[in-house]
Amino acid sequence: MSGHRVSWAIAGLGKIAHRFAEDLTKHVANGYLYAVASRSEKRSQMFAEHHDAEKAYASYQDLANDPNVDAVYIATIHPFHYDMAKLFLSAGKHVLVEKPAFTTVKDWDEMQNLASEKEVLLIEAMKSVAFPAYQSLRQFIRQNHIEITSIEAAFGNWHEFDTKQQIFNPDLCGGATLDVGVYPLWLYVDICHLTGSDVFPPKVNYWQDNPESEVDETIEFSFKQGIKGNIKASITQNLERSAIILGPDIKIIIHEKWWNPIKIDVFYKGEHRVISPAITGGGFEHEATHISELIINNEISSPLITAKTSRKVIDIMEQTLRSQGLGKLLARAD
Ligand SMILES: NC(=O)c1ccc[n+]([C@@H]2O[C@H](COP(=O)([O-])OP(=O)(O)OC[C@H]3O[C@@H](n4cnc5c(N)ncnc54)[C@H](OP(=O)(O)O)[C@@H]3O)[C@@H](O)[C@H]2O)c1
Structure with a gap:
């Protein structure tokens, strides 16, 4: 072709x-x-x-x-x-x-x-993973054999409670984990895979701000082993829009909205570099x-948006929802 x-x-x-x-x-x-x-x-x-x-x-x-x-x-x-x-x-x-x-x-x-x-x-x-700024960051981490010890990332926006909306509808796979949790989980798992760190099961807490809700409206994943991870998602709260990645020699800030990574600050061994390649479209x-x-x-496969990371993220989301008694959110519609 x-x-x-x-x-x-x-x-x-x-x-x-x-x-x-x-x-x-x-x-x-x-x-x-x-x-x-x-x-x-x-x-x-x-x-x-x-x-x-x-x-x-x-x-x-x-x-x-x-x-x-x-x-x-x-x-x-x-x-x-x-x-x-x-x-x-x-x-x-x-x-x-x-x-x-x-x-x-x-x-x-x-x-x-x-x-x-x-x-x-x-x-x-x-789409976040395919942005040029994120690709450059990945390359920098890989080429310099950077050790990463913690990742903090969230994706949350307030929405009015309405079960006619898919995100609040338990019969249409609603909830924060599946709708937006997938983004910061992807970031966490992708960096783990990139740096050769194992991904261990997280501790999970979730909240329902609306008493009638049947979905996870806000959820927190705490990864305590391997790379520490504080990963949050919400469909009822506005959450922090910058992601922070730390290591013994490095501080990385992916600026808001981190899931559309356009500007990344990297502080590494006393030097500061800004990754912000020009982009023309909407992402x-x-x-x-x-x-x-x-x-x-x-x-036959993508080295960037990897099948291995997709599979691991789906695994974490599935295990989480099942363990929290929210397994019904995983059912696909007939
Ligand atoms: N990458 C991103 O930045 C991003 C952002 C937001 C959402 N998403 C994802 O994109 C997907 C679509 O989101 P969206 O906001 O575009 O959704 P949407 O506008 O609500 O619906 C998209 C399409 O899904 C079908 N659909 C919706 N409700 C249905 C129902 N009850 N029964 C059967 N088909 C139905 C319809 O297809 P027809 O046209 O055939 O009727 C509809 O046009 C989701 O998986 C979402 O997680 C991605």
Whole structure:
């Protein structure tokens, strides 16, 4: 496929799909938006018109049947990720699936096996990791064999309690862990994997600010062994937006919003450097460019958004929710 541009499709045309389409169409050189699909014909047509996509499908199956689609970005809410991934992987499409990719390790393994069988990519859309600033930080840590001893990161925003919203709905995999906890857990596990540290099970506390709530609204993961980790997530509280990573010789501050890493301060052995490469889009262009490049080069995995880290994060989330009596939040919708 060398020299070609990857033909992308988007399945599930909600809020995040618009942001991805905006960056794909304006800021990605090696891929383009070819098709979109929604359960709603009207939504599909309007979306295709707005983002200038050639095909507008009113069924996901029709999209899967289109031989001109190379890669599908799954942008539905997470209870539907499994069925969608199965459909598109079975059709031989590369898949970029929004976070959290799946809610159980069993689903992750099954879909990874399917992707391997079909010789296509299955990657979780953890966009933070693909930002150039974060890539530079990773490179700096690896090249200098930096020892990391603690990580503090949170992701929390206040939302009015409303069970019609997916995040508060226990039947649609709601709750802070799955919605936003996935981001700081990813950061923690990624740095552990990068530095060769084992990931041990965290101690967990969770809170429900609204008495009628059936989901984890605020949650704290305390990693006491290996790299110390103070990881928090909330759908009912505004939390700190900078992440802090420490080691014996180093202090790293990923400035707000740390999950869109644009500016990183590194204080290392008495020197201060600022990592802030120029970026042009809204943040989705990095993952779309990276995955397009993998596809063009016939790669079968990403060295950046790794399957190993996705699997470990899903494992932590699943074990946590089960141990806190919140296992029902893991059930995917039929
Ligand atoms: N990477 C990021 O920065 C980021 C940010 C926010 C969210 N996300 C993730 O992106 C995914 C989508 O989030 P979103 O905020 O875009 O969601 P959304 O706008 O509420 O919904 C996205 C799509 O999911 C499908 N859907 C929604 N509710 C459904 C239901 N009850 N039954 C069946 N299908 C339903 C619809 O697809 P149709 O068009 O086919 O009807 C809808 O257009 C989630 O997994 C979320 O965690 C990622």
